Amino acid sequence: MEYNALSLEKKWQKYWVENKSFEPSENFSKKKKYILSMFPFPSGRLHMGHVRNYTLSDTLARYYRQQNFNVLHPIGFDSFGMPAENAAIKNNANPKTWTYDNIEYMKGEFKTLGFSFSKERELATSDELYTKFEQGFIIDMFEKGLLYRKKGLLNWCPHDQTVLANEQVIDGCCWRCDTPIVKKDMNQYYFRITQYSDELLEDLPKLEDGWPKQVLTMQENWIGKSNGLEFDLFFDEESFAKLNHKFKSFDVFTTRPDTIYGVSYTALAPEHEIVTYMIENSLLNDEIISEIKEMKNTSSIDRQKEKSGIDLNINVLHPLTGKKIPVWIANFVLMDYGSGAVMAVPAHDDRDYDFAKKYDLEIKTVIKPFNGEGVSDKAYTEVGELFNSGKFDGMNSKKSQCSIIKHFEENSIGKKTTNYKLKDWGVSRQRYWGSPIPFIHCADCGLVMEKKENLPIALPENVEITGEGNPLDNHPTWKYCSCPTCGKDAIRETDTMDTFVESSWYFLRFCASKENWEKEAFSSEQLKYWMGVDHYIGGIEHAILHLLYARFFTKVFRDLGYLNFDEPFDKLLTQGMVLKDGAKMSKSKGNTVDPDALIEKYGADTARLFILFAAPPTQELEWNDSAVEGAYKFIKRFFDRSSHIVKTDTIPNINHSSLTKDEKFARKKVYEALKRAEEVYNDRYTFNTMIAGVMEAMNALNTQDNSDVWSEGYWILSSIMEPVIPHVCWQISNEYFLLNNLAPQKILEEVFVEDSVTLGVSINGKRRCEIEVAIDESKESIIEFAKEKAAKWLEGKTVVKEIVVPKKLVNLVVKG
RNA sequence: GCGGAUGUGGUGAAAUUGGUAUACACGCCAGACUUAGGAUCUGGUGCCGCAAGGCGUGGAGGUUCAAGUCCUCUCAUCCGCACCA
Numbered sequence: 033m034e035y036n037a038l039s040l041e042k043k044w045q046k047y048w049v050e051n052k053s054f055e056p057s058e059n060f061s062k063k064k065k066y067i068l069s070m071f072p073f074p075s076g077r078l079h080m081g082h083v084r085n086y087t088l089s090d091t092l093a094r095y096y097r098q099q100n101f102n103v104l105h106p107i108g109f110d111s112f113g114m115p116a117e118n119a120a121i122k123n124n125a126n127p128k129t130w131t132y133d134n135i136e137y138m139k140g141e142f143k144t145l146g147f148s149f150s151k152e153r154e155l156a157t158s159d160e161l162y163t164k165f166e167q168g169f170i171i172d173m174f175e176k177g178l179l180y181r182k183k184g185l186l187n188w189c190p191h192d193q194t195v196l197a198n199e200q201v202i203d204g205c206c207w208r209c210d211t212p213i214v215k216k217d218m219n220q221y222y223f224r225i226t227q228y229s230d231e232l233l234e235d236l237p238k239l240e241d242g243w244p245k246q247v248l249t250m251q252e253n254w255i256g257k258s259n260g261l262e263f264d265l266f267f268d269e270e271s272f273a274k275l276n277h278k279f280k281s282f283d284v285f286t287t288r289p290d291t292i293y294g295v296s297y298t299a300l301a302p303e304h305e306i307v308t309y310m311i312e313n314s315l316l317n318d319e320i321i322s323e324i325k326e327m328k329n330t331s332s333i334d335r336q337k338e339k340s341g342i343d344l345n346i347n348v349l350h351p352l353t354g355k356k357i358p359v360w361i362a363n364f365v366l367m368d369y370g371s372g373a374v375m376a377v378p379a380h381d382d383r384d385y386d387f388a389k390k391y392d393l394e395i396k397t398v399i400k401p402f403n404g405e406g407v408s409d410k411a412y413t414e415v416g417e418l419f420n421s422g423k424f425d426g427m428n429s430k431k432s433q434c435s436i437i438k439h440f441e442e443n444s445i446g447k448k449t450t451n452y453k454l455k456d457w458g459v460s461r462q463r464y465w466g467s468p469i470p471f472i473h474c475a476d477c478g479l480v481m482e483k484k485e486n487l488p489i490a491l492p493e494n495v496e497i498t499g500e501g502n503p504l505d506n507h508p509t510w511k512y513c514s515c516p517t518c519g520k521d522a523i524r525e526t527d528t529m530d531t532f533v534e535s536s537w538y539f540l541r542f543c544a545s546k547e548n549w550e551k552e553a554f555s556s557e558q559l560k561y562w563m564g565v566d567h568y569i570g571g572i573e574h575a576i577l578h579l580l581y582a583r584f585f586t587k588v589f590r591d592l593g594y595l596n597f598d599e600p601f602d603k604l605l606t607q608g609m610v611l612k613d614g615a616k617m618s619k620s621k622g623n624t625v626d627p628d629a630l631i632e633k634y635g636a637d638t639a640r641l642f643i644l645f646a647a648p649p650t651q652e653l654e655w656n657d658s659a660v661e662g663a664y665k666f667i668k669r670f671f672d673r674s675s676h677i678v679k680t681d682t683i684p685n686i687n688h689s690s691l692t693k694d695e696k697f698a699r700k701k702v703y704e705a706l707k708r709a710e711e712v713y714n715d716r717y718t719f720n721t722m723i724a725g726v727m728e729a730m731n732a733l734n735t736q737d738n739s740d741v742w743s744e745g746y747w748i749l750s751s752i753m754e755p756v757i758p759h760v761c762w763q764i765s766n767e768y769f770l771l772n773n774l775a776p777q778k779i780l781e782e783v784f785v786e787d788s789v790t791l792g793v794s795i796n797g798k799r800r801c802e803i804e805v806a807i808d809e810s811k812e813s814i815i816e817f818a819k820e821k822a823a824k825w826l827e828g829k830t831v832v833k834e835i836v837v838p839k840k841l842v843n844l845v846v847k848g
Numbered sequence: 849g850c851g852g853a854u855g856u857g858g859u860g861a862a863a864u865u866g867g868u869a870u871a872c873a874c875g876c877c878a879g880a881c882u883u884a885g886g887a888u889c890u891g892g893u894g895c896c897g898c899a900a901g902g903c904g905u906g907g908a909g910g911u912u913c914a915a916g917u918c919c920u921c922u923c924a925u926c927c928g929c930a931c932c933a
Contacts, residue, residue: 576851
């Protein structure tokens with residue numbers, strides 16, 4: 033029979049749907065695995081990154097089904113978000129129609145790829161049912177004080193009268209009308225994630241076994257906990273007067289109190305309230321004001337590349353020496369971190385040094401290396417000995433930090449403080465296609481929550497989206513309502529939520545079975561059984577935000593009493609990007625590969641095999657059309673050679689000692705492949721090496737013609753490969769083994785027994801020749817044999833050392 | 849700028865614990881079969897060299913009997929940076 037991928041794949045896909053092969057069981061006494069891929073945004077078509085992601089999770093899900101686990105492998109769509117609105121602006125599409133059409137199309141793609149997702153638990157986060165539960169959680173969080181309003185700076189396009197996302201700001205201008213954007217201070221909602229800073233940090237070690245180290249490090253750095261000293265810098269009389277006696281001092285934070293005597297200037301963020309006051313009260317000239325404005329409108333990344341500053345011509349007094357210190361504005365000082373003001377020590381901080389050099393400010397050295405002189409052409413940031421530091425002279429700089437903090441505390445001029453880089457999470461968006469924030473503004477009662485029984489607050493369908501203003505705010509009727517408390521006319525909140533909110537709890541929703549889908553978000557019993565997610569698979573680009581937010585929600589839900597664990601994802605696999613011609617696949621570069629066309633040409637099994645074979649999951653994957661062809665040829669060979677199998681419903685029983693050398697070798701290769709497969713499926717996930725092992729075994733099988741060895745080989749190899757290339761394996765299995773081999777396989781150790789082994793022989797570490805010795809050969813005779821074989825390289829030299837590494841090599845160290 | 853990664857043949861990559869560098873595949877070369885081949889099968893293939901031999905894991909040092917693997921420095925490329933998801 034010819035290998036016909038398409039008809040064979042259709043046949044099995046139909047079988048799986050009809051038999052509901054992939055629905056999880058509600059029998060909670062079974063051992064379980066929860067295998068989850070990060071769900072996609074329904075952009076219209078799957079791209080190769082998706083195919084890679086879902087192939088990985090599908091492979092694991094199918095493996096665990098073979099191992100008799102109750103497997104939950106769900107899928108959904110992260111279906112709120114800007115692109116739906118952009119499509120509306122561009123093509124006048126209805127965001128909802130656009131989104132759900134895309135979802136339908138992508139579901140079809142999932143099916144043709146043979147992904148074993150649970151059909152019954154599919155969801156889209158824009159479903160009103162999802163919104164309903166989410167809004168309920170938001171209300172819970174507000175009641176707990178975890179959601180609050182405060183002013184925040186947003187990108188504002190004055191022409192379109194709308195808020196812009198960072199990606200909609202191109203070179204400081206609006207993406208649609210090219211108007212220069214301004215920063216606008218607006219009321220926004222924030223989640224108090226900082227209340228969980230310590231726990232989010234301290235629980236990271238719990239994830240060490242299951243998460244990549246780099247992700248843990250990135251999260252740790254993002255939370256950015258640092259201990260240090262906080263103190264006030266007081267203005268001198270003249271400056272105090274200049275500021276109309278409005279500000280006596282400002283607060284600074286430093287992680288380097290040991291450098292306190294080296295402070296030679298201080299710097300404020302351009303957004304600092306003192307700067308704002310000076311601008312508003314004409315204490316600065318127009319030129320300087322426009323410079324500050326420009327600084328504020330530059331992105332925080334650009335700001336840190338090229339340092340710039342402005343002298344404010346005011347001074348503060350050094351807290352210990354009383355010396356006058358000039359106050360500057362510096363672009364690299366960020367308002368969100370610490371107090372938005374820093375003490376600058378150019379001699380011992382790289383950024384302060386660059387800044388001081390640029391503006392010719394004093395550089396005062398207070399730490400020198402323990403032995404010798406310090407350098408003067410850059411900042412000395414290492415530990416050293418204090419000098420020029422009053423009574424702290426001679427101390428180890430690291431150890432002096434406590435003493436200096438103590439000194440500040442004893443004199444009530446400062447205190448020990450812990451700071452975090454982590455900021456509260458701004459969640460409001462002035463957009464239409466998102467989950468409405470379920471609050472109401474009442475003239476009498478203020479900010480009021482909607483009643484839970486009125487949820488969901490759904491979006492209006494007839495809406496005009498032009499890219500100008502906020503569509504919900506502009507809608508003629510939607511926002512008008514009555515106050516849930518007093519019943520008077522009131523206005524709905526027109527901000528919607530950040531889509532990171534939906535993706536922070538979708539993995540919990542998947543635990544709910546369809547029966548009580550309408551009634552509750554999930555039950556504690558369901559969560560208890562299915563959570564945590566055993567394998568969470570997704571792109572490395574989510575290493576920080578999504579994963580941190582999901583961890584935060586889990587902890588909040590725990591504190592709200594919905595669940596009783598601390599962390600949602602036991603194991604995390606971060607996949608690399610899919611590249612073509614060395615660059616990330618993107619429409620603008622024209623280097624995309626369409627999964628549909630690929631499947632039509634070669635079938636889903638080929639796509640899946642290539643993706644797993646071309647690179648280990650965590651690495652970038654370089655697309656290569658001819659290697660895809662190679663994957664197809666392998667499957668075809670795999671299918672064609674299955675004709676060597678003799679039909680059987682049990683694995684053949686083979687007398688190993690009676691076999692020929694080639695037959696023994698073939699069996700050894702087959703069982704090596706099985707051994708490797710177990711390692712790969714259970715802890716290494718390097719499917720590329722597993723597949724290579726199967727290919728080696730196939731090559732070895734092909735050098736012999738014992739039909740029992742062939743049958744046993746296929747029994748095992750098609751079982752190993754079923755999670756990767758399921759369609760062709762089900763076909764073979766069904767035809768020859770009555771599907772009996774898709775179950776756990778046992779390793780037969782007897783096939784690995786060897787009576788001799790080949791050792792490499794090295795002279796001074798350089799490999800020269802090899803020897804074959806009996807497996808139990810003594811060290812002495814191995815050395816003797818090696819010397820004999822390597823005599824050519826030993827002539828006229830003395831062997832001074834002999835090293836034998838069992839089963840690997842002999843190294844002879846010679847002199848002369 | 850800060851934070852995180854990656855770098856091995858012509859290409860994708862392997863080497864799990866410091867122990868025979870380049871498994872497996874793609875590509876290329878040769879052969880077989882064929883009216884034909886963008887099919888299939890068999891064999892070869894790190895680089896330089898006629899050879900002996902030498903050189904080889906981004907680059908420069910170091911530790912070691914032994915380094916792709918450990919250490920120091922350096923170069924290049926990529927990802928994230930809070931309103932893209």
